[in-house]
Amino acid sequence: MAICIICRKEKHDFNDEHVIPDSIQGYYHIYKVCVNCNSKLGSNIDNTLTNHKFIEFQRHLLNIKGKKGNVPNPLAGTHILKDEPDQKVILDVDAEGKFAPRLLPNIPDFKKEAITDSFTIRIDKKDEKNLDKIVDKILERNGIDKSKIVQTKTYSEAEHPWVQTTLQIDTHNFKAGILKIAYEFAVDKIQEYFEDEQAIIISEILEKADFENLDTKVTFLGSGFDKEVLKPFEHLIEFENNNHYLILFCSKFGLLCFVNLFNTFSIGIKLSEKTSYIQDNLLVGKNDLTEKTFIVYNITELLQSTYTPLTYRFKHWFPNEESVKEFMEMQKDKDFAFYYENDQIPFFDKSGKVVYDNIDNKLILMEKISKGDTKNSMITEYLLDEELYIKMLPSKKLYAVVSVQTEQFRVGKI
Ligand SMILES: [Zn+2]
Incomplete structure (x- = not known):
């Protein structure tokens, strides 16, 4: 029996909890979350991060596969051509990982305008092999004899058409995903932190996946997308796009944790009012996607790795x-x-x-x-x-x- 750090109940079964989600190649595992909470965290909290548009772009760029073995296409869905708002287009990802536009078949709405003597349909060149099938279907539906029509084809080239799209960027819920990472890092590394007043509030938010009024219950430093908050650490840490960094330290404001994922999300979280947890100290966790490691450095190790002896x-x-x-x-x-x-x-x-x-x-x-x-x-x-x-x-x-x-x-x- 041990206490789960999320539900705070005595439990028998504990799972391998990825502090940094698996889908963004986290190599930091703990065994302090019960089976039940572990599965809830995955679907309620981790996904606010792993399905975030910005994370999807990074996973696409770095070719990081998800649980089902797919690299996400951050531009999945239907878009339009900028100069022809009626023309729908999708963006496929080609073998080289580049976005390749493909026009969706543009077929007149025959319910609105009945076929008189001619009609035009437009399809992408890549779908040319499907053209006959599409035409046959239209003729059949409209009761037109195929032998009575004349078909002409014209081609037009637009190698790099402007595609217009609308992206919805979550600027709120992703914070819960980052909060989980910071909380688990602190609980794992600072034994006494588990009983902290704010730690209890945070575990409750995570357990209930209750993100309403998140900003009133937890203090976040920075919007999440600006790197200003990491300035004080830039001389020690090479913030790289293909790594994640967790920085835990006590300041005069209390216990703080800065989380930097793919150098895309950078946010600080105040984990406690108390300033005495790791006095004059600093813990930096580096999740290295190339080396496939998660290494924690204390201040001495950090200085040894970054400075010559005195x-x-x-x-x-x-x-x-x-x-x-x-x-x-x-x-x-x-x-x-x-x-x-x-x-x-x-x-x-x-x-x-x-x-x-x-x-x-x-x-x-x-x-x-x-x-x-x-x-x-x-x-x-x-x-x-x-x-x-x-x-x-x-x-x-x-x-x-x-x-x-x-x-x-x-x-x-x-
Ligand atoms: Zn639990």
Whole structure:
């Protein structure tokens, strides 16, 4: 027995729940949703996303098959020719995945206008083989003897006709699909979140598939279609069209989750008022459609994947001119370097006793002063609040440190 994260009841049977729907190639699975809720989520919530026009366009572009093995045609349905509103046209997808217009047979409405001495029908060249059948049917229906008619054909070319269509774009219900992804990611990764006041409200919305007043119950950041909301993460994440990204972090506004699907949908969701779930932390889930993986990075892993290890610069305090000269002389030595112990730079006190066996252990307690976070590197400064020294090689003498700057160079994005 375990508790289902959607209905919040004790259940025996749990299913493989795709946090990011299968039809958009989600590789993130959890086993915390009961069989019943799992099937309801699929038909009530996931489909608000997978059947969304924008998602259909992306699935079409990336050739992503659905459950039945078909790549959706986002322009399925009947359209009209722009210059001839009476001419209906459909857009087939050809073998190369391109849209190919096909005129629907244009046959006069014989109920409105009876056939006098002639009539014209128009069909697509691709349907020419069906022409005789169509004509026969019309003649039969209207009781006209086939032997008494003369048939002439004319061809006209319009290689790239303008097709006019109306698309209905859902700007509301798809949010429920994204809400589900964000909620499941948070519940899976933050144990205490399940009992959160807002988490209870969200699971109720998902269970009942009740999207009415969704915007009053849940705060969404951004319209869903603008990428502005992801700006703060652009230096870390290469938002690519064929990937999905989930970004979970605590800000002063509370627990937030940003969801980016195919780089088409980008929306933030406030999951809780509480700001303390993953303090000073960040979890990024990357669903890679090429690698077929879902990988979660914490802040350390993210920085390791995107930055070189830290390099240090120390600002010293010198007791006199002589000490400055001595230091500058030493800098010319080919063996000039920081003194390391066990691969770490230690901080000493005045007497040469180790106070911190790794300077990072001190820096982590200090206030970070950002000295620049650019495209290429991130510089942080720490002002020391106690008297600390490092040793320099080759003399192994102690030098007082006033402040430390760390720099990390950007090597890539995830
Ligand atoms: Zn359930």
